[in-house]
Every structure is written in C-alpha cells, then in structure tokens.
Amino acid sequence: NAGVTQTPKFQVLKTGQSMxxxxxxxxxxxxxxxxxxDPGMGLRLIYYSASEGTTxxxxxxxxxxxxxxxxxxxxxxxxxxxxxxxxxxxxxxxxQGENSPLHFGNGTRLTVT
Amino acid sequence: AQSVTQLDSQVPVFEEAPVExxxxxxxxxxxxxxxxxQYPNQGLQLLLKYLSGSTLVKGINGFEAEFNKSQTxxxxxxxxxxISDTAEYFCAVTRNSGxxxxxxxxxxxxxxx
Numbered sequence: 001n002a003g004v005t006q007t008p009k010f011q012v013l014k015t016g017q018s019m020x021x022x023x024x025x026x027x028x029x030x031x032x033x034x035x036x037x038d039p040g041m042g043l044r045l046i047y048y049s050a051s052e053g054t055t056x057x058x059x060x061x062x063x064x065x066x067x068x069x070x071x072x073x074x075x076x077x078x079x080x081x082x083x084x085x086x087x088x089x090x091x092x093x094x095x096q097g098e099n100s101p102l103h104f105g106n107g108t109r110l111t112v113t
Numbered sequence: 114a115q116s117v118t119q120l121d122s123q124v125p126v127f128e129e130a131p132v133e134x135x136x137x138x139x140x141x142x143x144x145x146x147x148x149x150x151q152y153p154n155q156g157l158q159l160l161l162k163y164l165s166g167s168t169l170v171k172g173i174n175g176f177e178a179e180f181n182k183s184q185t186x187x188x189x190x191x192x193x194x195x196i197s198d199t200a201e202y203f204c205a206v207t208r209n210s211g212x213x214x215x216x217x218x219x220x221x222x223x224x225x226x
Binding site for chain 1: 119122145147149154155156157158159162164203207213214215216217218219
C-alpha cells in the first residue's frame, strides 16, 4: 500500500521556469492538500481540495495553481518560479471531515536559483 | 481563527529521561488537536489526536498528550525517551474551514546518550 506518492523527490529550477509537482493517493480519500515547509516556519497550507471537483486557497497561495485531476490526484503548478519558492513541498490526504488525520507523502525538495 | 504556538523550538534531553513538548492553541470554538512526528527526510506521521472524551490521549511509540481546555494546551509527554525519538514534532489544530490543519512551527527533539 503506497499511501501518498509525490514526484519528483528533488528539483532545481531557474527563476522564471515552470513546473508541476505531482501527487497521488491510493487510500480513496476525499480531501487532499499541499503544504510547504520552511525552516522555523512549520508547515503552511498552500491549497486544498475538500473533495473531487473543488479547490480552495490556503494561507500562502500566491504564485501557485492546483488541479484536482480526479479523486486520486492533486497537482501543484508553479507558473514562474521565484527564489522565495525554494522549499520542501508536502502533499497530504484525508478522509473528509475536520477530525480526520492527514496522511503525508515524503515531500519534494525544490530549489529555485 | 485558530492558531498554534509551540513554546520550544529545540528540546535536548538524555536517553531514558522524561520529556514534555509544549503546545498552546487559541480558538473561540471547539477544536480537534493533533501531534505529528517528522523523522529526517520523511513526511509527517500522526502520533495521536484529541477529538473528544477523555482528556488524556495515548498515541504510538509510548507518547501521550493531555488536553487542558482551561489552559488551552495540548502538551506531549513521554516518560522515557529513546535515541530513535529524535525528530521534529508538530502540534496542529483544525482550521475554521474545517478541512485543513493549522500547524505550529515545530519542536526539534534531540535525544543523546
């Protein structure tokens, strides 16, 4: 049982380049999330999808777009990468509901030069 | 809106000693509370959660936490730590939106022989 799978694991981009981070879960969860983790900042929510067909902004959505492709997949796109987007990105999923714990992927470490 | 404060950014402790990692939250409504652990180069894993009922919650790896509504705290404790408990620990609370978690900035637990 793979759980939450993120690709790629590492990526280096130049300022202005674009890329898409992929996330897939095989637990039949309704809700999916993208967080970024920066030293001393904890995890901050970028976007989430409460259910298939819906997406909502989190705390730090600027510079990002998301697509809930189907129930399994939730991608995060950087249209024009900036050095401030250097971070570790985590995808997570949960059963629907505010008391459901999150299941995390292993992260994508992104460096923008 | 809910917010989470982890009072210690780093906690060094000797092996087999007890440890307490502190977490306070602010909210005007009932909340659900969680502790997650992150081992190096991995995603976050759920340690324990408080949804309702008994205020003392037991989790995996011998950890427990006590919900104190009057002090708005949810401190994590372990009576005797192991080297393998060295990790980053995050306290989290449900957000107003109901679907995503608001995380604290994390506490780095370092266990030494």
